Amino acid sequence: MARPSFALCPALLFALALSGCQYLDRHETISLHGGDALASNVAIQMIDPWPLSAGDRHIPGDGERAAAAIERYRKNAVTEPQGLGASALSSGQGAQ
Numbered sequence: 049m050a051r052p053s054f055a056l057c058p059a060l061l062f063a064l065a066l067s068g069c070q071y072l073d074r075h076e077t078i079s080l081h082g083g084d085a086l087a088s089n090v091a092i093q094m095i096d097p098w099p100l101s102a103g104d105r106h107i108p109g110d111g112e113r114a115a116a117a118i119e120r121y122r123k124n125a126v127t128e129p130q131g132l133g134a135s136a137l138s139s140g141q142g143a144q
Contacts, residue, residue, distance in 0.1 A: 120126055
């Protein structure tokens with residue numbers, strides 16, 4: 049059996065020690081998030097972040113049309129869409 053090579057061990061240990069070292073990252077602040085206090089306070093003290101349209105409970109829709117589509121799906125009588133193929137775009141005619 050071959051013996052493991054210990055020549056790479058010091059280099060690997062040095063690389064491992066430097067991988068988590070943030071001292072080499074040069075910043076003028078104590079942490080990476082320094083100077084964000086104003087943005088943080090604005091976000092915390094926001095009264096209502098949602099737009100006014102989010103409170104609109106009237107969602108337009110056609111219940112009879114949706115019920116008919118669900119019934120067609122249950123009966124496996126779904127109609128295939130017409131004119132949605134790639135040939136309809138190039139030739140100007142609907143899909144056959």
